[in-house]
Amino acid sequence: YSHYIDVGRLEMICGPMFSGKSEELIRRLKRTILAGMPTIIFTPKIDNRYLENHICSHDGKQLEAVPISHIEEVLEHVTDETKVIGIDEVQFLDGEIVSVIMKLVNEGKRVICAGLDKDFKAESFGQMPELLALADDVTKLTAICMKCGRPANFTQRLIGGQPASYNDPLILIGASESYEARCRLCYKIDK
Ligand code: ADP
Numbered sequence: 001y002s003h004y005i006d007v008g009r010l011e012m013i014c015g016p017m018f019s020g021k022s023e024e025l026i027r028r029l030k031r032t033i034l035a036g037m038p039t040i041i042f043t044p045k046i047d048n049r050y051l052e053n054h055i056c057s058h059d060g061k062q063l064e065a066v067p068i069s070h071i072e073e074v075l076e077h078v079t080d081e082t083k084v085i086g087i088d089e090v091q092f093l094d095g096e097i098v099s100v101i102m103k104l105v106n107e108g109k110r111v112i113c114a115g116l117d118k119d120f121k122a123e124s125f126g127q128m129p130e131l132l133a134l135a136d137d138v139t140k141l142t143a144i145c146m147k148c149g150r151p152a153n154f155t156q157r158l159i160g161g162q163p164a165s166y167n168d169p170l171i172l173i174g175a176s177e178s179y180e181a182r183c184r185l186c187y188k189i190d191k
């Protein structure tokens with residue numbers, strides 16, 4: 001046991017909106033930073049919920065992050081010294097997410113990703129299923145259902161306060177759109 005070497009590792013944090021994915025990611029990354037491990041954090045550029053160069057949880061906790069749109073940009077920032085890589089909202093990134101992340105893991109890095117496992121249609125999100133399968137550790141979080149208080153695994157999309165339909169366009173101009181955490185009983189979608 002004397003020659004401890006860095007073994008790469010992929011940790012996934014998933015669940016619906018408001019389940020505390022960013023909070024959990026921030027908690028883990030604060031610890032690696034405190035331990036003095038070279039850590040770098042990325043956030044998709046399209047997530048302009050709050051400040052662009054930070055990752056934020058819905059309750060206001062935040063850490064400095066590099067905004068990117070393609071996963072390949074991670075490789076421009078990571079060096080040999082980097083030990084820990086955090087990625088928030090990983091499902092929103094373009095590019096070969098799985099191969100870039102696994103390359104980093106195979107180089108001995110600890111990669112921690114947070115992201116939605118399901119979209120508003122309750123279908124698996126992009127490359128998330130493969131990341132979840134390849135991960136060394138998966139944390140699946142629940143929120144609180146905003147209708148009944150049960151544990152919520154679903155993200156309800158609302159347009160003008162009403163449940164969105166399956167075929168509603170992803171980007172709606174001029175409509176008031178919002179998202180809510182819901183349980184399986186309270187989640188609704190018209191097909
Ligand atoms: P995520 O990254 O999963 O969207 P965040 O970490 O950004 O979640 O936010 C989690 C925080 O959101 C909770 O600690 C709580 O303060 C707040 N919150 C708002 N709505 C809900 C809800 N329906 N269930 C649980 N937490 C909620």
Ligand code: ZN
Pocket residue numbers: 145146147148149150182183184185186187
């Ligand atoms: Zn419910």
